[in-house]
Amino acid sequence: MRARDLVADYPVVTLDTPVLEAARLLAEQDLPGLIVRGDEGLTILPGTEALRLAVPRYIMDDPALARVVDEAHADKFLRALGGRPVREALPGERRDLPVTDPDATVVELAALMARTRSPLVAIVESGELIGAVTLQALLDRMLGT
């Protein structure tokens, strides 16, 4: 059993993809994060980072303030998020996506996820991204669930 047997298609966004579109991909496909193709290689956009753009700073600092914000305002935040690009949502501290090739073993994939604390490993063959292995797929395989 190698990475090639566990790899699945995985959506890739660019730095210019609107965050709202990225959030829709996360929600519809139930993903732990998105792969971002940037100027310096592949990074990961965790779902919680996309939220950071949608929530005004003063509310993020004091979530209880939101208790008095009504639903109409929630929609306003989302509209404000509108066309802002993924570039603005990436964590300040750049988080590299672990990458390996299709011959990686199950133990190698587990070690990569454990070391980088990433629930996602990108699989690259001859310089081409062919998909990703998720923690979910790996656990299913390791535990036979």
Next chain:
Amino acid sequence: MRARDLVADYPVVTLDTPVLEAARLLAEQDLPGLIVRGDEGLTILPGTEALRLAVPRYIMDDPALARVVDEAHADKFLRALGGRPVREALPGERRDLPVTDPDATVVELAALMARTRSPLVAIVESGELIGAVTLQALLDRMLGT
């Protein structure tokens, strides 16, 4: 729309739950992490932390070494994980689970997840954990997917 409308049952483990059992819960229910009831309140066990126990340190430091480890060894690691408790898998840096009550608004939940970078918020009513709201459920609601 309040937290009470988005909350769902969520599995809770204790510090003494075997990690293998916790990993099975993660895999079977496709969860971003588990809620751990500890001595000092609720914490979160991210899926990647459970893996850290299953992978020997020398392989975690050099995943390429695993290329020469065959499948039989992968099963050995899992067996070694066996009955080790969740207590041993928790990150050294304790990660508090964000907690709120059933009246929290959608914006408040988003702010909590954004601030703590947790894809999970525990919902507590009168001191009792009644479940959790996931990033997935929140995005589905915010985006109407």
